[in-house]
Amino acid sequence: MFLFEGLDHLAAMIDSIEQGGSDARDVSETKEQLEALTGKKDASKSETVKSSNGGTMKQQNDAQTHFLKLEDYEKAYMKQALDQNLKVYELQVTLNKDCVLKAARAYMIANALEEEGSILATRPATEAIEKEEFDQKLVYLAAVECEGQKLKQKIEAISEIAAVDVSSISEIEEQRAPQQSQKEQTESTEKKRNQTSRASATSAKKPVAVAKTLRVNLDRIDQLMNLFEELMIDRGRLERIASDNHHSDLSDTVEKIKRVTNQMQETLLNLRMEPIEQVFNRFPRLVRSLSKELNKKVNFVVKGGDTELDRTVIEELGDPLMHMIRNSMDHGIESPALREAKGKNPEGTLTLAAYYNGNQVIVEIKDDGAGINREKVLAKAIEKTW
Template identity: 40%
Template sequence: MDMNAYLSMFIDESNDHLQALNDNLMRLESAPEDISIVQDIFRSAHTLKGMSATMGFEDLASLTHEMENVLDLVRNDKLKMDSFIFDTLFQGLDALESMVEDVIQGGTGKADVSHIVANLVSIVKGEHKNGAPATGTATAGTSTASGNSGGLLDEFQSSVLKQSIESGHQVLYIKVTLTESCVLKAARSYMVFDVLENTGEVIKSEPPVEDLEQEKFDRSFTVFTISTVSADELAAKINSISEIETVEVLPLDAESLATLSSGGNQAAAAAEAPAPAKVEASAESESNTQGEQRKAPAKNGAPVANRTIRVDIDRLDSLMNLFSEMLIDRVRLEQLASEVKRQDLIETVEHMARVSSDLQNIVLKLRMVPVDTVFNRFPRMVRDLAKSLDKKIELIITGADTELDRTVIDEIGDPLVHLLRNSVDHGIETVGERIAAGKPEVGTVHLRAFHSGNHVFIEVEEDGKGINAKKVLEKAISKGIVTPEEANKLSNDEISNLIFAPGFSTADVISDISGRGVGLDVVRTKITSLGGNVSVTSAEGKGTKFSVQLPLTLSIISAMLIKLGDEKFAVPLSSIVETAIIQRSSILTVHGNRMIKFRNAVIPVISLSDLFESPNYSEANEEEHEIIVIHKGDKWAAVIIDEFIGQSEIVLKSLGKYLTNISGISGATILGDGQVALIIDPNALIK
């Protein structure tokens, strides 16, 4: 069977299960006695094993099976978690993630994990000590019980099912028969197994999974499963799959299980077993059942149909590009309609504008992704870093459901990793240092996200030793970043922000984790390229906070269109505080810099005509100046322009690789009249 059609589904679901395993292992490490967490971990591991085996990724399935053996002992209270077991399971998770990544890259998911398997086997055999594997040699591979080859179930499988029955779990024997006209028998069997894996645990299939994948069976196959749903419900779920002729589900007790295990005739065993009557479902009976269910409302929290689908990212990008082109034409139509002055045309264009505005909101929301998709990998990272540095650190995440454009989400991960690594390595003190300073031995790192206007703020704050202002100044002066005279005028926050200067570092020894300030210029460059900014505040002995400001979306924004002579420019509305008209006489000169009074403060004046060397506009000829007051964080500036055109929705276009690093310009847009307008980057104008 060609499984390529299912590969994308396998990759997506594998990543979901791996993330769930990571999250729940972290939870279990904080509460090792909570068996409910172990059950969640076991279910994710078991589902991943089944998916991997079905897709033919045997190394993935084998490693997951060995991890499953350890978890099974823990959930049955036969093994207590310790640091060595946690570390081994995390190593296994890392290996699984690497193997799935290999599959994504077109590989076979194979890897040498013999040392991890050996440690897992030693744990199962009780040969390990807390913190170290046993001195004995453990063999890599799956250990199976020898035994009863003559029956339908071997000794190990019989034991598992028997213990499940004794524990009160529901064990089912299922026979599925496909229709004679079924063409893709392997695909149908895969879909049946998908249902079974999602509702319980498959212990045995006949023929084996490998034969089912290669369609080496007639029309029927049987399965032993430990199910979390009733026989009726499971029969209905399986029969909802197309090209299923009949589904027979037989609940088993200890006696009927023993009969089947001994190799007796399956039909005879089913008839003689003193178990509840088997459940049979056909296409007709299933149809009737579904009809009755549709008439009655859901009760007692009954599950509803899944109303979400996975959409390929490239398709969303194509949708955004097509809508962007439509938006450009809409603006063009609005301009033409105003020139023609035909009422029915104006009304039609206005209606199209309203509809396209609603469509724009939907398209933008489709691209919005919770920052949790980035944040969810950080607890494990902080845990590993803290352990390697012998520190005690608690990571507190808030606002993980805050949404950002997918393009921003894709780019923000690395800068946040760098900020967190710096906080853990150079911000939080060692346990001894914290106790000596009168602090709790466990350091705290807060990672929070929240909306504010058209922006999202992400903060990384820790309660460590803070930034040494004196040391930062000395390093900045020695590197020529500031002069001694300039250094005397800087506030504490301005001193702290010097760590973002290119090549700046206060670290005496550069570690692989990186010291405070190493590469933070790269962080600022990346965030600035996204239309955002980053700042830092710190108090010595109390801690440091990094604040990252990001735009909600990078594709379509509201902007103010302005003129400078014959040229048109766009300024993002999110950066504009207000617009005004000032007299030339109100411009002051302070230490050689032009300033104006604004809201009980004095702010700098920026001349766009000087900055962009406009050939056909001169401020000297004007007694009054139209200005735009822009902001960058808590810094403001007044920008002198020639003329306001008005507000408009614009589509951001890249200037391409040949026009990079143009100061003050972040991109371009196409206007309704077909002209190209450059988009001014307010962050670059304010120093």
Template identity: 40%
Template sequence: MLDEEIYRKLFVEESRENHETIVNSLLALEHGEDAAAIDEIFRSAHTLKGMSASMGFDDMERLCHSMEDVFQLVRNGQRTVTPALTDLLLRCTDVIEVMLDEIEGGGDPSSETAEILIKSLKAFSDKGTDEAAFDALPDGGGADAEPAMIPVAMEDPDADASPVYTLRITLDPACGMKDVRALVILQNLEELGSIRATTPSRDLIEDGMFGESFSLRIASDAGEEALKTVASGADVTAVEVSLYEQEAAAADADPRPDLEFEDIQAPQKPGKSEKAREIKNIRVDIHRLDQMMNLVEDLVINRGRLEQIARKHGIKEFDEALSMVGRSVSDLQNLMMGIRMIPLERIFNRLPRVVRDVANYDGKEVEFIVDGGDTELDRSMMDGLNDPLLHIIRNAVNHGIEPPDVREANGKPRKGLLKLVARRDKDNVIIEIEDDGSGIDPEKLRHSAVEKGLMTAEAARTAQKEELIGLLFQPGFSTAEKITDISGRGVGLDVVKRAIESLKGTIRVDSTLGKGTTFELVLPPTMAIVDVMMVHINDRRCAIPVSNVVEVATGRQDAIHHIGSTETILLRDSLLPMHRLEDMFGASSKGSDTLVVLQNDGKKCCIVVDSVEGQQEVVVKPLSRLVGSCRGISGVTIPGDGDVVPVLDVNTMV
């Protein structure tokens, strides 16, 4: 049920944009043939049709399909766009808009008016004349018939004994702002009496959605000449005024009047003459969000500065005000982070089609399971993740899963299994792509490595499995026996690795021959504002993300051992690599025994620090392009005192 509401919301949001495109393009066509506008209408109607069908909104799908048929003929030059056809199509858009309102409200859209419009559009497609569209409507109704009026919300007409007149006002076809001209005419006439009804509806008249003329009925004591004079003016070519007969009023009271071409209107909501739809979604340029994020980061930095001033001077009132400001900044920060986060299903939803197409191409049977699509990731990482995922998925089907007869011969089900699972581990997002295929053959990797000159025969013979699998990420390396449209050109996992590393993430491969292969992508938190532990190394400050800190411990000299050229320390029955970071910060003369134990992707190490300053919330900025990349440093931060402090990249250390 929750998924249905999410998809319904997305459907309404996208459909309103397509609806608006159709309306604007139709209005553009009134000023002359415009191939771009016709293409836009066709494209938008086609999109609306497909989306409606996928959501099960049959009436909307059939109406959009009929509109698409008409504009296919227009685009091919078999039909021309006439004012009457424009009116008909605009009435279609009115019905679609009401349907979208019903969908947004949780209902199932259906409309008798839609059926009438579909018949009219089909008649136009078959016969190619405006008269055909008239004939398709119920109860006949020729072009010369007097159109029925659309009542305007007003007081009881029987309470007004004034004569009632019918006015038909024709505007100059060259009038560039007929909506404004019509609105002025209606406002002037309202000063002489009470407007009872209009054709088309008042909403459409004020939006300029009518042909060259519109009609209205008004109760007034001013007389015909006065009404004609007020309705005349610039851009008005003709005004016809006639006394409305009382007998006709009884006919208008018929709840089911005969429908004419101009009678077709979007159903009006009872008691509402004006649209009151609330705008619930807006699209914002991503650069504006980035600017807002930068401003929030500035607030966080200055909050740290204020906290330092507060601690220095110890002013109670200042502390209380700062506490309130701090909470507001934190709430604003969390809100901004939430706005930037996008569920992974936005890119996961495209992958089932990829699996299907590759499986059909290779003649394989594959069951594709996706889990964790609701896991959210920062939008800045979403773009960079799409291509790596796509490539790994294609590789899994093409290289990993065997053909059905081979699987059957090996005692496996004919249909291979491919899983895509996303989950959050602390602040990291982990994405696993697992298949139950043939796995990676180390011997084939050895042979390819020697053949391509990446290893000597001796090195390949003694290489460990992990080292061999690492060859998959070398540029130009491929084990495919033949080149196809999908693989074998040596352009692949090296690009994937670079893309993941550009996101500050890691990629790991685990494979068992005959059992399958698992790719694990670990993406770090993209939060620009993170909690860090401030430490001092050789009298220089550096920051370590708190999410990577396991503990702060004291190391004993007798627990330190050397394994080759690497220092290790025995800590709580675990032997951990120990780094002094002298190549980054210089050798410390203090001989400190304070250790910070770090962990990343289940692996641990520790670094020696002089002292621990404490935990702090900071803004992490990437290194400038002028500086370039620096191994061991993921970015820099500026705490409240204005110092530039490097942030350690725990991934490279571990």
């Protein structure tokens, strides 16, 4: 399995280079797993190193690894934050080994950090986190105004968190600076210059259209929407003035404003829209885990992942859908033996679907199990009521 992960890393690096990007990629976890498997654990992480004065000190490699792999734009964000007198921290978060919804936990961690400031970088990348393409370790680079201890406490308050390590950028740089000689710095600079030259040459030979993105706080979009609503009110007043005064030039201008504002409204609404698949993608692993736990065979079918919803709604859908899927697995779909006794396929089918119905979006969970036990539900309702 680890060899396949290594092949995936190599393929991703090649794709990135072919598109004019960087070959930087975090392979530390795969490396550690392979070393543990072969019994050749990296001595630099298990031994102590003699210091110049005869004492010993532990290697700081774990805390420094990710800063060596920051992309240029991430370094620019970090420098800008430091110039604004913000505090920049690296947070290494380890999830519990039995954590089921890792993407959901990662989202909660990101929310906690964004309440205090902004996230400058993540390892692995956001796309990999949403697809749960990582083990238990997450690394965040955050710029905030508060102390690192507060960030640590906020993240530790989230369930299924095994460990949180917080390091200040300034502290890491102070530890690393004496360890790097002038010669090493020169070699590092020369190597970076050569890499930049090669990347520039590659880009010149094969220009690639790179998607431009900007991280925007949702509060700003809400504020923009409020201002737009005021603009729409004023547009209505202009329409009435033009109509009451029978002013043709003003009417033409108002008509143009109307077309532009309609386009603005559509654009603003689309800014908040995201495909629902980012929530749906969390559940295949949950279903597989529950299938093994409950000894049930389940074919999990997902439909309509490209259906778009407001991001705020998507954020609230995760937990309710998880509970409904659990209920379907626990109480709806029968065991293989019971299904065969009823003449059914021993493998049950659980369908999670989203689709448009007019101006509404319907999210549906359906299974071919035993259905709702009316008598049992009625008895429970009476018990709770009386």
